[in-house]
Amino acid sequence: MSKNWRTVFNPFERYPERDLAIAGIVTLLLSVLLFWWAGQTNDGVYHVSPKADLSLAGALTEAIVYTLLVCALLSGLGKAINPKTRIIDMLNATLIHRIPLTLGILILQLPFIKTAMDQILRAVKTNHLEALSGATLWISTIISLLMMAFFVCAIVLLVNGFRTAAHARKVIHYVLFAAALILAEIIYRLLLYPLLLTF
Amino acid sequence: MKLPIYCPSCEHSLKVSQLRCEVCSTEVNGNYTLPLYLKLSREEQDFIMEFFLASGSIKEMSKQAGISYPTMRNKMDDMIEKIKKMTP
Numbered sequence: 001m002s003k004n005w006r007t008v009f010n011p012f013e014r015y016p017e018r019d020l021a022i023a024g025i026v027t028l029l030l031s032v033l034l035f036w037w038a039g040q041t042n043d044g045v046y047h048v049s050p051k052a053d054l055s056l057a058g059a060l061t062e063a064i065v066y067t068l069l070v071c072a073l074l075s076g077l078g079k080a081i082n083p084k085t086r087i088i089d090m091l092n093a094t095l096i097h098r099i100p101l102t103l104g105i106l107i108l109q110l111p112f113i114k115t116a117m118d119q120i121l122r123a124v125k126t127n128h129l130e131a132l133s134g135a136t137l138w139i140s141t142i143i144s145l146l147m148m149a150f151f152v153c154a155i156v157l158l159v160n161g162f163r164t165a166a167h168a169r170k171v172i173h174y175v176l177f178a179a180a181l182i183l184a185e186i187i188y189r190l191l192l193y194p195l196l197l198t199f
Numbered sequence: 200m201k202l203p204i205y206c207p208s209c210e211h212s213l214k215v216s217q218l219r220c221e222v223c224s225t226e227v228n229g230n231y232t233l234p235l236y237l238k239l240s241r242e243e244q245d246f247i248m249e250f251f252l253a254s255g256s257i258k259e260m261s262k263q264a265g266i267s268y269p270t271m272r273n274k275m276d277d278m279i280e281k282i283k284k285m286t287p
Contacts, residue, residue, distance in 0.1 A: 164267070
């Protein structure tokens, strides 16, 4: 892999923590604005649902809560693997890895994609899937693959950030990393998100 | 010229058997073990020298090398582990 591509997938190897933190916070704020504008809620760390009445404060709280949750779990694991692991490096990895996911949500707001998605939702609700045009199905297939690619990119970024921050080298470290992400998803979905809805 | 530290034939560590004064040509023969620093590769020796010249600051070294602090610290940890294994 060329040096440029390596930097794209592992900026944590090269850029100082201050630059990464600035990029990460800007991304977080842009994603908050995007979710608020698009009426999308993060009902899971890696799951999005429509919610038309989402407030700006609500979108901001969600973003802060899932970021801190993932950061706390990965920092705890990082410290257990290598006591020299710094929280700032793990926070940067958590913030930066959301960039592809935010891009994905932005793409979903393109009018022709939104129209195709609305048509699919309508067809599912009315049980008239045969009414969908070939173009709509093609768009939905391509968008699904694109979203999958963005998700893979996000996870690759998080793995690389975690590896650089904690100096993880053994297979067990990556197994525990996956377990921490699953745990974050469970805690957020079952405990924190329902709690956020009550405010 | 690069100091050979491994035998080109059997790849075992080499020892110093002769030292010579450049001024009076006095020669000393013996069986001296190479110091630990000289058993490291050239890049590793340079790394240690850079660390010393940066007053032991990993942050300063990472700035000079154009890489992040954790990457430099990881490199340092790998070398510490290697040196610990080399010392009895």
